[in-house]
Amino acid sequence: MLKINENYMKLPGSYLFSDIARKVAAFSAAHPDRKIIRLGIGDVTQPLAPSVIAALHRAVDDQASAATFHGYGPEQGYDFLRRQIAETHYLRRGVKLEPDEIFVGDGAKSDTGNIGDIFDPNAVVAVCDPVYPVYVDTNAMSGRAGNYQPSSGRWDRLIYLPCTAENQFCPEIPGPSAPAPDLIYLCYPNNPTGAAITAQALRGWVDYARRVGAVILYDAAYEAYITEDLPHSIFEVDGARECAIEFCSFSKLAGFTGMRLGYTVIPKELVVGGVKLSTLWNRRQTTKFNGASYVTQRAGEAVFSERGQEEIRQTIAYYQENARVIRAGLLQMGLTVYGGTNAPYLWLKTPNVLSSWGLFDYLLEKANVVGTPGSGFGPCGEGYFRLTAFGTHENTRLAMERLQNIF
Amino acid sequence: MLKINENYMKLPGSYLFSDIARKVAAFSAAHPDRKIIRLGIGDVTQPLAPSVIAALHRAVDDQASAATFHGYGPEQGYDFLRRQIAETHYLRRGVKLEPDEIFVGDGAKSDTGNIGDIFDPNAVVAVCDPVYPVYVDTNAMSGRAGNYQPSSGRWDRLIYLPCTAENQFCPEIPGPSAPAPDLIYLCYPNNPTGAAITAQALRGWVDYARRVGAVILYDAAYEAYITEDLPHSIFEVDGARECAIEFCSFSKLAGFTGMRLGYTVIPKELVVGGVKLSTLWNRRQTTKFNGASYVTQRAGEAVFSERGQEEIRQTIAYYQENARVIRAGLLQMGLTVYGGTNAPYLWLKTPNVLSSWGLFDYLLEKANVVGTPGSGFGPCGEGYFRLTAFGTHENTRLAMERLQNIF
Numbered sequence: 001m002l003k004i005n006e007n008y009m010k011l012p013g014s015y016l017f018s019d020i021a022r023k024v025a026a027f028s029a030a031h032p033d034r035k036i037i038r039l040g041i042g043d044v045t046q047p048l049a050p051s052v053i054a055a056l057h058r059a060v061d062d063q064a065s066a067a068t069f070h071g072y073g074p075e076q077g078y079d080f081l082r083r084q085i086a087e088t089h090y091l092r093r094g095v096k097l098e099p100d101e102i103f104v105g106d107g108a109k110s111d112t113g114n115i116g117d118i119f120d121p122n123a124v125v126a127v128c129d130p131v132y133p134v135y136v137d138t139n140a141m142s143g144r145a146g147n148y149q150p151s152s153g154r155w156d157r158l159i160y161l162p163c164t165a166e167n168q169f170c171p172e173i174p175g176p177s178a179p180a181p182d183l184i185y186l187c188y189p190n191n192p193t194g195a196a197i198t199a200q201a202l203r204g205w206v207d208y209a210r211r212v213g214a215v216i217l218y219d220a221a222y223e224a225y226i227t228e229d230l231p232h233s234i235f236e237v238d239g240a241r242e243c244a245i246e247f248c249s250f251s252k253l254a255g256f257t258g259m260r261l262g263y264t265v266i267p268k269e270l271v272v273g274g275v276k277l278s279t280l281w282n283r284r285q286t287t288k289f290n291g292a293s294y295v296t297q298r299a300g301e302a303v304f305s306e307r308g309q310e311e312i313r314q315t316i317a318y319y320q321e322n323a324r325v326i327r328a329g330l331l332q333m334g335l336t337v338y339g340g341t342n343a344p345y346l347w348l349k350t351p352n353v354l355s356s357w358g359l360f361d362y363l364l365e366k367a368n369v370v371g372t373p374g375s376g377f378g379p380c381g382e383g384y385f386r387l388t389a390f391g392t393h394e395n396t397r398l399a400m401e402r403l404q405n406i407f
Numbered sequence: 408m409l410k411i412n413e414n415y416m417k418l419p420g421s422y423l424f425s426d427i428a429r430k431v432a433a434f435s436a437a438h439p440d441r442k443i444i445r446l447g448i449g450d451v452t453q454p455l456a457p458s459v460i461a462a463l464h465r466a467v468d469d470q471a472s473a474a475t476f477h478g479y480g481p482e483q484g485y486d487f488l489r490r491q492i493a494e495t496h497y498l499r500r501g502v503k504l505e506p507d508e509i510f511v512g513d514g515a516k517s518d519t520g521n522i523g524d525i526f527d528p529n530a531v532v533a534v535c536d537p538v539y540p541v542y543v544d545t546n547a548m549s550g551r552a553g554n555y556q557p558s559s560g561r562w563d564r565l566i567y568l569p570c571t572a573e574n575q576f577c578p579e580i581p582g583p584s585a586p587a588p589d590l591i592y593l594c595y596p597n598n599p600t601g602a603a604i605t606a607q608a609l610r611g612w613v614d615y616a617r618r619v620g621a622v623i624l625y626d627a628a629y630e631a632y633i634t635e636d637l638p639h640s641i642f643e644v645d646g647a648r649e650c651a652i653e654f655c656s657f658s659k660l661a662g663f664t665g666m667r668l669g670y671t672v673i674p675k676e677l678v679v680g681g682v683k684l685s686t687l688w689n690r691r692q693t694t695k696f697n698g699a700s701y702v703t704q705r706a707g708e709a710v711f712s713e714r715g716q717e718e719i720r721q722t723i724a725y726y727q728e729n730a731r732v733i734r735a736g737l738l739q740m741g742l743t744v745y746g747g748t749n750a751p752y753l754w755l756k757t758p759n760v761l762s763s764w765g766l767f768d769y770l771l772e773k774a775n776v777v778g779t780p781g782s783g784f785g786p787c788g789e790g791y792f793r794l795t796a797f798g799t800h801e802n803t804r805l806a807m808e809r810l811q812n813i814f
Contacts (some may be wrong), residue, residue, distance in 0.1 A: 001591065001620055002526070002620055002621060002680075003526070003589075003680055004525060004526060004679050004791045005525050006527065008690060008691075008705070018693055043478040045473060045478070046473060046476070048476075056470070061460075063454060064457070064666070066452060068797070070665040071664040071665045072450045106513055106667070109697045111699065113694060113695030117412065118415065120411060121412070123410065138695060141524065151410075160437065182408070257479045258470070258480055258701040259478040259696075259700050259701070260698070260699065260700045272409050274411070280415050283418065284415075284548070287520060288541070289512050289516070289517055290517065290664075291667070291703075292667065293665065293666075293667045296700055324734060
């Protein structure tokens with residue numbers, strides 16, 4: 001008798017951003033005259049860079065002629081792109097990677113979601129709290145998370161690493177008597193708190209992972225937003241090649257949210273039980289994936305060209321200015337806010353003992369501004385609210401004016 | 408202590424097409440002067456249709472301006488594309504689908520590879536023999552296939568459905584005393600044998616699946632190559648909405664192998680254990696996938712425009728002519744060949760008691776023609792060899808001339 005994957009039935013409600021979308025759609029339908037400003041989901045608003053657009057047109061033209069047509073590409077990505085990521089993105093930070101340690105995919109969400117395939121279904125997983133829901137939900141789907149406990153809002157087989165104002169949203173390393181995780185998800189600059197991690201703190205995690213034999217799954221999707229002297233890649237830390245996988249994305253780097261491009265780095269030294277994890281991921285990708293679009297990979301190549309780099313720096317500066325405006329505005333209103341300096345996310349302490357969803361409803365109703373309730377990212381996110389810097393200047397300023405009126 | 412997914416270690420060797428690519432690369436390196444003709448992997452050679460190219464350029468221009476920029480799209484695909492697939496592709500065959508029963512993805516390989524996520528890890532799986540390796544390998548990775556038995560070339564938890572010349576490569580329905588599978592993978596027109604399935608035979612499978620409570624995973628990636636009066640979709644058969652999931656692709660339909668676009672149809676009546684499978688797949692996709700590229704989805708929309716349909720019909724006719732040439736040529740050489748009439752694949756009986764890999768080496772060496780060894784698709788493929796119709800006219804004719812010289 002056919003059964004479904006029963007782990008799916010353990011998932012409470014649906015995906016956070018789908019819930020928000022439904023609430024906003026309902027509000028819009030009820031109030032068609034209100035102009036809603038979306039600072040919720042981390043989607044960009046600025047167009048692709050001119051040199052990226054030019055590369056896309058050229059690649060489309062390649063597909064118009066048999067002599068230059070590209071069919072199936074390598075599942076791991078084209079060499080031209082893997083090489084450029086190694087030589088441009090990593091080498092300038094002193095990180096030496098072989099191109100075949102870089103696996104190009106269709107985005108960090110897919111890769112962070114699918115990476116669990118290559119690990120034992122009983123592996124013990126540690127996640128930050130609050131956390132990007134994909135890490136938790138995909139482990140719930142595979143059974144690693146155990147059962148959801150509505151009373152605590154937590155899964156009973158996950159190790160939670162609280163990220164609070166007290167620890168600057170950078171979790172403490174478990175003590176020697178605490179159970180050691182097998183897999184540790186870290187995301188810095190952090191989604192949702194906007195916190196960054198210092199080289200020293202990251203070194204602590206790398207040392208810990210090596211000591212207990214864990215693998216760190218490091219999501220560096222927001223590294224382009226770092227303004228201070230902080231590590232952009234976990235591989236800037238000695239020893240990380242033996243214990244870490246890094247996920248990167250073109251989405252926030254170059255506005256590729258609608259284009260779908262990212263990459264995952266698995267160094268050859270990363271071996272578990274005598275097996276290279278890069279070999280397992282390669283097997284996974286060659287069997288269940290057929291490569292990212294050729295056209296999109298050419299666009300990715302253009303991002304790392306000299307002109308492309310100059311252009312995307314301007315767009316990133318545009319969003320960084322939004323982060324500055326939101327941060328300064330909220331502080332001026334006497335609110336408590338974190339993040340925004342090295343990340344496109346701002347983490348607002350909800351005022352007046354409002355719950356996260358309470359503030360969501362209040363802002364949607366009174367200011368027609370959409371943010372993301374912190375509790376959607378985990379119990380430690382309760383009492384917080386995420387705002388993103390990806391809006392337009394105009395909307396970001398308008399949102400701040402509206403907030404000024406209600407706070 | 409972290410462990411890997413041990414099922415990966417049970418996989419013998421690597422993915423079939425990677426093996427072939429390596430052999431061909433080695434031969435090329437040793438004989439740089441020889442012009443190799445590839446009729447092995449099912450990759451297309453003709454450029455995208457003019458109206459598809461035009462749509463791609465327009466969509467790229469959309470991404471160049473904030474007013475028309477598209478960031479994250481719906482994980483399930485844009486409504487414009489889902490609606491058009493329902494209204495153009497399905498309705499003309501009398502199949503009524505709601506757009507939200509159609510899930511747009513980045514290709515049938517990903518979707519057929521990932522669909523297993525939503526089912527119980529102990530589900531009993533039936534596959535044809537020979538078979539597209541993705542169905543087997545992905546079930547091996549999840550543990551459903553059990554252990555690989557080198558002596559038989561089979562996995563000990565899979566039910567194999569032999570497809571032989573005797574049954575016209577259309578498997579017989581298991582008898583009442585045979586163990587019933589929970590999941591049944593069927594692919595028609597078939598990869599690798601090139602066989603088609605009649606409405607009557609398909610009805611037999613649908614009735615069987617409903618009787619035993621199984622779900623049919625129906626891969627219709629090659630339906631555009633049907634020339635006779637045969638079902639293009641399993642949903643042309645009464646009752647299929649209660650027992651079947653269908654996978655379709657733009658790869659062979661419109662040359663999108665390098666563009667990455669496909670879709671999966673899960674009717675709302677398809678319920679297992681009281682749960683709609685469409686709900687589970689939606690949860691899987693919203694959690695582990697972030698939608699197909701906006702630009703590519705606009706290209707998919709153009710495929711179903713009136714002009715697009717006319718243009719892709721010409722390209723399909725081009726490949727069908729190759730199939731005719733290969734089939735006629737092989738028959739003229741006195742060889743036994745199947746398929747090619749309703750499919751872009753031809754299934755050649757190896758002559759002179761050669762093994763499949765024996766013929767592969769012989770053709771590579773003597774004719775510099777690359778095909779796919781039938782044994783790579785399963786034990787019943789031994790003694791067969793797959794050729795594809797996706798080459799150019801010139802190369803296809805040249806390959807036939809070279810074969811004429813050695814047979």
